[in-house]
Amino acid sequence: MFVTRRRGSGNRQTFTPLLDGRYTPRYENTLARVFAGDRWRPPIDEVRLRAALEDFKRDGISIDDLMSQLRGMPYEDLDFAKVDHHRAIRKGFPEVVFGQGKTPQQIASISAALLESSDTLLVTRASPAAFDAVKAGPGSDAHYDELARTIAVDRRTDHVPTPGVAVLCAGTADLPVANEAAVTAELMGCGVERINDVGVAGLHRLLGYLPILRKSTALVVVAGMEGALPSVVGGLVNTPIVAVPTSVGYGASFDGLAALLAMLNSCAPGVGVVNIDNGFGAGYLAATINMGASHD
Numbered sequence: 401m402f403v404t405r406r407r408g409s410g411n412r413q414t415f416t417p418l419l420d421g422r423y424t425p426r427y428e429n430t431l432a433r434v435f436a437g438d439r440w441r442p443p444i445d446e447v448r449l450r451a452a453l454e455d456f457k458r459d460g461i462s463i464d465d466l467m468s469q470l471r472g473m474p475y476e477d478l479d480f481a482k483v484d485h486h487r488a489i490r491k492g493f494p495e496v497v498f499g500q501g502k503t504p505q506q507i508a509s510i511s512a513a514l515l516e517s518s519d520t521l522l523v524t525r526a527s528p529a530a531f532d533a534v535k536a537g538p539g540s541d542a543h544y545d546e547l548a549r550t551i552a553v554d555r556r557t558d559h560v561p562t563p564g565v566a567v568l569c570a571g572t573a574d575l576p577v578a579n580e581a582a583v584t585a586e587l588m589g590c591g592v593e594r595i596n597d598v599g600v601a602g603l604h605r606l607l608g609y610l611p612i613l614r615k616s617t618a619l620v621v622v623a624g625m626e627g628a629l630p631s632v633v634g635g636l637v638n639t640p641i642v643a644v645p646t647s648v649g650y651g652a653s654f655d656g657l658a659a660l661l662a663m664l665n666s667c668a669p670g671v672g673v674v675n676i677d678n679g680f681g682a683g684y685l686a687a688t689i690n691m692g693a694s695h696d
Contacts, residue, residue, distance in 0.1 A: 476513050480506055483513040492691070493588050494518040496680065499526035499551070504533035511551070512538035521553035522587050524580060524680045548579035548679070552587055561591035564617030564690040567683070568609075570599030570629045573648045578622045580679030581644065581686070585620070588687035600628045613637050617693045618686035622679065624648025627659025634668025640689055641671045642682040 456466045467489075476483040487495045494517075497510050507523060507530045514521055515538050523530065531544040531551050539553045565585045569578035575596060582592045593616070598606040613619060614637050622644040623629040630643035643666070645659035652658060656676035663673045674681040 478509055478513060481510050483510060485514075485517050488518065492688070493684075494520060494522075496584075496684075497521075497523040497526075499523045499530050499549075502530070504530040507551075508533035508537045511553075515539065515553065519553075519555040520587055521551070522584065523551035524584075525549055526551045545579055545583055547576045548583050549576065550580055550583045552583055554587060559589065561586070562589055562691060563591035564693065565590045565620070565683075565686045566593040566595060566609075566612055566616040566618075567620040567686075568595045568598055568606075568613075568622065568629065568633065570597075570623035570625070571648065572597050574622045574624055574646050577644055577646045577677050577679040578620070581620045581622065581683035584680050584683030585687040585690070588684065588691065590687045590690050598629070599623060599625075600632055603632065606632070610636060613639060618642065618689040620644060620679075620682045620686045622646060622682070623663075624656065624659050625653060627662035630663050630671050630673075631666040631668045634666060634671045638670065640686075641668075642685050643671050643673045644679060644682045645673070645676050647677055 453466075455461045456463070474485050476485060484495045487493070494514055497507060497514070499507050502510075504527070507526065511521055511523065511534045521539060521542070523534070526544070526549050528544070528546075531542065534542050534551055535544075539551070541555070542551050542553045544551055567578050567582045567585070569575055578594070578596065582594055585592050593612050595609050595612070598609065613633065616637075616639050619633065619637070619639050619641045621630040621633050621641055624646035625648060627643075627645050630641055634641050643663040645656045645663055647653075647656035649656070649658065660673065660676055663671065666673075672685070674685070
């Protein structure tokens with residue numbers, strides 16, 4: 401928290417909390433604001449940043465402590481959303497927008513704020529109307545994947561994908577979830593091999609891809625119905641597997657619950673499971689594994 405005390409006319413003294421429990425005084429004019437278009441933010445972020453940098457300059461804190469403070473600082477308050485501009489520092493990738501339940505204009509506004517400080521943008525569960533709003537506003541270069549329902553912007557000019565992720569789906573009906581995983585991993589910096597329609601009803605279709613699977617660093621395996629494919633793949637490779645149950649199937653599949661339980665009960669080691677239809681979560685985890693391995 402910040403403690404303030406009036407000093408004369410129009411100014412106040414701001415005491416900024418530091419890591420060791422002390423409060424360092426900083427002065428600011430109460431009329432000072434930081435503008436971004438027609439939005440404004442109180443300059444608390446700048447005050448905290450200046451306090452941390454001045455302490456670092458005086459050798460008051462270490463580089464690690466300074467980075468710890470920086471990781472918790474700025475966000476942009478849009479009233480209906482608080483945009484986390486420092487997530488890339490903490491997580492290695494900017495904030496991702498979950499489009500479901502948001503209006504097209506809200507998605508466009510959040511996207512505009514994110515693109516002010518990032519070269520990449522990912523919106524999941526996005527409608528065509530949301531894409532139109534982003535395309536007409538901050539993301540004229542945005543791409544919409546109709547199957548995955550994702551909006552993506554990639555303005556990196558010198559990016560070289562890191563190979564190592566493969567995304568498999570059991571059937572064509574699983575493609576929306578598989579595509580969401582692939583789009584996510586690609587935008588996070590990975591080269592992705594897409595392998596479609598290799599379910600257990602025709603295992604011979606899978607065997608030809610074993611060389612690709614075995615050289616991969618992380619696999620995303622997507623399946624509905626009985627959800628058996630991750631267990632089969634898990635018995636063939638020593639690669640970490642992120643299993644994704646989908647809601648594809650007839651009545652007793654219970655909208656993906658049968659596949660989820662099958663994957664959770666897999667006897668093949670090295671299989672982790674995300675939520676039903678959560679292609680984004682699977683792609684994110686696979687990319688994290690792959691990028692982490694590439695930095696070793």
